[in-house]
Amino acid sequence: MSLINVESFACGRWIAPDDGARVIENAVTGHVLARAGQADLDTQAMLEYARSQGGTALRAMTFHQRARMLKAVASHLHQHKQALYNISYATGATLKDHAFDIDGGIGTMFVYASKGRREMPDSQVYVDGALEPLGRTGQFLGQHICTPLQGVAVHINAFNFPVWGMLEKLAPTLLAGVPAIVKPATATCYVTEACVRLILDSGLVPSGAVQLVAGGLGDMLDHLGGQDVLSFTGSADTAQRLRATPALMQNATRFVAEQDSLNASILGPDAAAGTPEFDLFIKEVHREMTVKAGQKCTAVRRILVSKDQVDAVISGLQDRLARVVVGDPQVSGTTMGALVSKAQRRDVLAKAAVIAREAERVHGDPDAFQINGDAAQGGAFVPPMLFHCNDPDAAQRVHDTEAFGPVSTVMGYDDLDHAVTLVNRGGGSLVASVITRDVDVARSITLGAAAHHGRLYFNNRDSMAEATGHGAPMPHMVHGGPGRAGGGEEMGGVRGVMHYMQRTAIQGSPDILTAITGRWVPGAAISQGPEHPFRRTFHDLRIGETLNTAARCITLDDIEHFAHFTGDTFYAHMDEEAAQRNPFFPGRVAHGYLLLSFAAGLFVHPDEGPVLANTGLDGLKFMQPVSPGDHVAAQLTVKHKTPRNDDYGEVRWHVRLTNQDAVIVAEYELLTMVAYRVA
Secondary structure, three states, X not given: OOOEEEOEEXXXXXXXXXXXXXXXXXXXXXXXXXXXXXXXXOHHHHHHHHHHHHHHHHHOXXXXXXXXXXXXXXXXXXXXXXXXXXXXXXXXOOHHHHHHHHHHHHHHHHHHHHHHHHHOOOOOOEEEEEEEEOOOOOOOEEEEEEEEOOOOEEEEOOOOOOOHHHHHHHHHHHHHOOOXXXXXXXXXXXHHHHHHHHHHHXXXXXXXXXXXXXXXXXXXXXXXXXXXXXXXXXXXXXXXXHHOOHHHHHOOOEEEEEOOOOOEEEEOOOOOOOOHHHHHHHHHHHHHHHHHHHOOOOOOOEEEEEHHHHHHHHHHHHHHHOOOOEEOOOOOOOOEOOOOOHHHHHHHXXXXXXXXXXXXXXXXXXXXXXXXXXXXXXXXXXXXXXXXXXXXXXXXXXXXXXOOOOEEEEEEEOOHHHHHHHXXXXXXXXXXXXXXXXXXXXXXXXXXXXXHEEEEEEEOOOOOXXXXXXXXXXXXXXXXXXXXHOXXXXXXXXXXXXXXXXXXXXXXXXXXXXXXXXOOOXXXXXEOXXXXXXXXXXXXXXXXXXXXXXXXXXXXXXXXXXXXXXXXXXXXXXXXXXXXXXXXXXXXOOOHHHHHHHHHHHHOOOOOOOEEEEEEEEEEEEOOOOOOOOEEEEEEEEEEEEEOOOOEEEEEEEEEEEEOOOOEEEEEEEEEEEEOOOO
């Protein structure tokens, strides 16, 4: 392979490395592979280009438009992922490792694209939470909203996942409407550069939305302000230095960190040798030690088992680890590749030596192991190394030293409380897993350990066919952790998007809030359409468009017929004396669901038209009992509209039922799918 010149992409152009560029080695062969870095990047110009060009273009888009952009980018990367596979082998990654990094990153973009369309509005304002009444008559209200920050997100990523590590941050950032400057770790930046080229060459993202720094950031962090975000993945030492940047502190720049993590896996006391849970535990720990050669921020570093199962666990892991074939990932038979560099190999061996002061190595000799592949003899390889700490209470370094490679330590616990104490000694982790079928064990560990971990992963024979694995952060859920893990969150569905948005409390009249949010607020102006709203297409319906129906009298015969027809003969509907003894009712009352049924009869149009289906209702409240002889009328108002696909969208209607005294008896939101056009 010829020497790769890894370029940066700044202010709309690619910039080649200069004479001071850093040399990058092929992790498998040890040969020089690439060079990267420029000393004269104009960082202020890059920031301004992102804010003025990328930010302006992204904020002009709605959440749905950004979500469609993400989906298109993910589809483009999926079509060209073989090119990323081919270059990623040089990082030491196997084909299975590519599934975690490349496929995992693309999958994350697809998830955010889907969530953006399903959980966020087709507008530029995200409504956060419910309305807050601030006055007596409903004419002064509060609402929290989120809007994009008007700065730039600087992403500093780790070496272990050059694709997923970038895309897991990039997806929520772009969905929020914020441009990004990506700075990958130099050791694997050539893979990230290839991915960024695919994104930019696709023409799917606006100019300035994505820039790349291959090499050092220079003085970029000194120019970040209060509208910017710095998101970092890497070591705690580096995170501490970044946090201390004067500009970040002076300008209250948002800082999101995911750093060192002494993740653990606990074998429940119920999961003895011979159970499906025991076998699952061995399988999961083996996988976490060997995938990406243990270079995962979520990998299992501490293995906690009841003392009577220590020997069985060590034996089971020794058997599985003995079958690991270390070597060139492109040579047949290899199951674990290299560490990312010789420098990383030296670091892992040094950290393993620290662990060895308090634990005995029971598998894996870094000075005597086989490497598969003739070309791989000069690479950054280590074998899987398993340690046993006989006295984890007296030990310290096994709880604070992370050998970022295929290294893990078995330690025994006395009882469940002891296990919780040990797992929490890691000082905060991204994830702890528990293999148990005992629900009481799961609850006890949650109550004792959840505060110390960003994610708790439980698995057993019932869930293992679908479980995603201890070390697989899912974009739907929070990825981050407290304490040693950095205290930040990189993902978490829409929660991850919020890191790049500002939550603002807006206060005003119903009309003002309706205009700002694009959602009709009770008390805001209403209008009447030219025809029944169920005869109008999705695009014809207007926010606030309202139908007021005629009233219907609720009779005792209606109540009794509904009771016998449905089988709901609850005493409040059928027994006058019993109903009167109930503090909520004056006597026999109508069923709540009878009122819903009659409401539909009042406002539904019977003919075929653009309304395709009723898909549910939200926020149902019965507020006043309805007695025989009362009259009920319905008010149906278009509250919100959300496109769903190329043919139809969701219309959310506010429904209010009132009695003859104009008192609200029930209120809810009705969801319907409405066609864009009538066939």
